[in-house]
Amino acid sequence: MDSMMMDMMSKDMMSMPDMATMDMSVLQACMDACSACEQACTVCSTQLMSCAPACMNCADMCNTMMRAMMRMQGMSPAVLMSMLDACIAMCQLCMDECMEHADHSEVCKMCAQSCQACMDACMAVKDMMMKTA
Template sequence: MNTTPPAIDYKACMDACQACVIACNTCAAACLKESDVQMMAACIAQDLECAQICELAVAAMARQSPHAPDICRLCAQICQACADECSKHSHDHCQTCAAACQQCAMSCNLMGMQSH
């Protein structure tokens, strides 16, 4: 069994993706507690999409998958869409999520430029 840790260059991106997963799940849960949940529907949907692609990206990078750069490029697009949606809302959880998504999008864009 090979227990070699992920390549160093994946670490920052994996950390950004994991922080984004937490921010997106926290935001989605907080949005569900808002008085007008329907108004937050697009935000919740983006949060869930973003959290899932970030989890996939972390797993691909941890495995050093040859598909990791492609997954990271897609992750960056979805993170940017989530950041755009969350930034429309003034709630603290939305602003925190938007910032995490922006950071993750930047990290994933850099990782997407890598080739295996």
């Protein structure tokens, strides 16, 4: 994500009482991980292996997660937490499905790694929120 865009989002967040204490760099890392995961899942789904439906679900969930973090004006900490849980659960399932083919398919291996990275980034947002709450 562009640093100028991040600066602007940061200023917006400052004016939201519930969100003001969030560390923007943690959010930025999460949005970037969601975007990368959506892309990896989209490519992986075209292989038409058994993981494909999970990849399609994960691509949509990651895009919805990323956009929600870009529209914090229409979020609350509780909804954000609930969506992060759903995104983590979806990434875990997609990773598990892709790991079954990771030995034969480089794309599945890459997709599983993107899912793991997205889960980690979502958990980092959760950790930050629980510390500052």
